[in-house]
Amino acid sequence: MNKDITLSYLDTRGQIAPGELEEKIKASAGVLAAAVAGEEQYKDCLGWHNVDDWAGSERLDFLMEQASRVRADADALVVIGIGGSNQASRAAVKALRPKNGPAILWAGNTISAREMADTLSELDGYKSIYIDCIAKNFETLEPGIAFRVLRQYLEKRYGEAEAARRIFATGTPGSTLHQLCRDHGYTFLTFPGPVGGRYSIGTDVGLFPMAVAGIDIKAMVQGMRDMRDRLFTEKAEDNLALKYACLRSLLQEKGYRLEMLAFFEPRLDYFAKWFIQLFAESEGKEGKGLYPVCASNSEDLHSIGQFIQQGSPILFETFVEIRARDASVVMPKETKADYFQYLDGKDFWDINDIARKATMEAHSKGGIPCLNLSVPALDEHTLGEMFYFFLFSCYLACKLTGVNPFDQPGVEAYKGYMFKNLGKPGVN
Numbered sequence: 001m002n003k004d005i006t007l008s009y010l011d012t013r014g015q016i017a018p019g020e021l022e023e024k025i026k027a028s029a030g031v032l033a034a035a036v037a038g039e040e041q042y043k044d045c046l047g048w049h050n051v052d053d054w055a056g057s058e059r060l061d062f063l064m065e066q067a068s069r070v071r072a073d074a075d076a077l078v079v080i081g082i083g084g085s086n087q088a089s090r091a092a093v094k095a096l097r098p099k100n101g102p103a104i105l106w107a108g109n110t111i112s113a114r115e116m117a118d119t120l121s122e123l124d125g126y127k128s129i130y131i132d133c134i135a136k137n138f139e140t141l142e143p144g145i146a147f148r149v150l151r152q153y154l155e156k157r158y159g160e161a162e163a164a165r166r167i168f169a170t171g172t173p174g175s176t177l178h179q180l181c182r183d184h185g186y187t188f189l190t191f192p193g194p195v196g197g198r199y200s201i202g203t204d205v206g207l208f209p210m211a212v213a214g215i216d217i218k219a220m221v222q223g224m225r226d227m228r229d230r231l232f233t234e235k236a237e238d239n240l241a242l243k244y245a246c247l248r249s250l251l252q253e254k255g256y257r258l259e260m261l262a263f264f265e266p267r268l269d270y271f272a273k274w275f276i277q278l279f280a281e282s283e284g285k286e287g288k289g290l291y292p293v294c295a296s297n298s299e300d301l302h303s304i305g306q307f308i309q310q311g312s313p314i315l316f317e318t319f320v321e322i323r324a325r326d327a328s329v330v331m332p333k334e335t336k337a338d339y340f341q342y343l344d345g346k347d348f349w350d351i352n353d354i355a356r357k358a359t360m361e362a363h364s365k366g367g368i369p370c371l372n373l374s375v376p377a378l379d380e381h382t383l384g385e386m387f388y389f390f391l392f393s394c395y396l397a398c399k400l401t402g403v404n405p406f407d408q409p410g411v412e413a414y415k416g417y418m419f420k421n422l423g424k425p426g427v428n
């Protein structure tokens, strides 16, 4: 069976003229070459470029050793972080559903009192709790306040010395978070300086929580490495990421404003959240960019499906097809007349696949440009490939859009008003 990730394009109404994509790819070969070389202007943001820089075998062994200490003792790990600091590990844990590890709880991604209160009472039901606070510079409010509350919770339950043994923090060396770790004996992991939050999957940020959960991080990193090698050596005309970036760019030029990631495995719900953050924060600036959204099917076909089929023609879809069967549930025969006899003996997996194909057919015949990203399976290796594919594609897409892929100046605007009203020193 073909193990490659492939990308095809279905455009029944011919929005992209014959030869147009090939022309665009040819004209964008320089963008690919510059991204592969790593541009000088982004040299402080390209730490994720070479997977081995932060996820070489020694680092993976170290992370796995730390994770086994936690796994041997914990029945819950609370991952504190927001945005790029927690999205990738949460996407992986939710997609792969590793068994036999501690429960993974997510905190520091909201200011909701209800959520914090519920997390605290949920923790009362666990015997042995560890936490990992992930924050690049430890200036973000959500992880900052959650860390204080959860740290004190651990101290009350276990005493200061034992709590310290149970606390991990992942931050920039030299940051105030690092200082807290030094002062109080917490285990410090590295958030690399030249890697932005949303690009941090292949570092301690993404990999440590995954390892605690029981994900095979070596296979995940191998997937990232394999995709990196592929994208860095494939010629422009064959390059998977350049093809994807050029299709997005052409559709944007033709007036499409939304890209919808559509999938038929709810296990990908949090992967979609990671994808949405990656593209929204990277590309949505200077009045430009595609607004990334998602459809978790078949459920969403019964809600937004109506709009997609017949509403304003503002979106195109990127379907994710998973080729491997990973489960089987066969419709049992039934003597009671429920009128679903036409499905007797059929496997849910096949019914779902037929629904996926039918959706693509209906949407594409309805005039919606449809991309199909076909992946071999939903396992560690493929997920690693998918992460790297979207990271590198995002870099290329931003280059084609003409924006900086690595900053996010727009997210500061609301913070000014919030900090002023909260009385943060130095904010007027």
Ligand code: PA5
Binding pocket: 082, 083, 084, 085, 134, 135, 136, 137, 138, 139, 140, 143, 196, 197, 198, 199, 281, 408
């Ligand atoms: O991708 C990014 O850079 C952001 O989404 C950050 O990850 C997010 O704002 C959290 O930042 P920090 O880790 O500093 O708390």
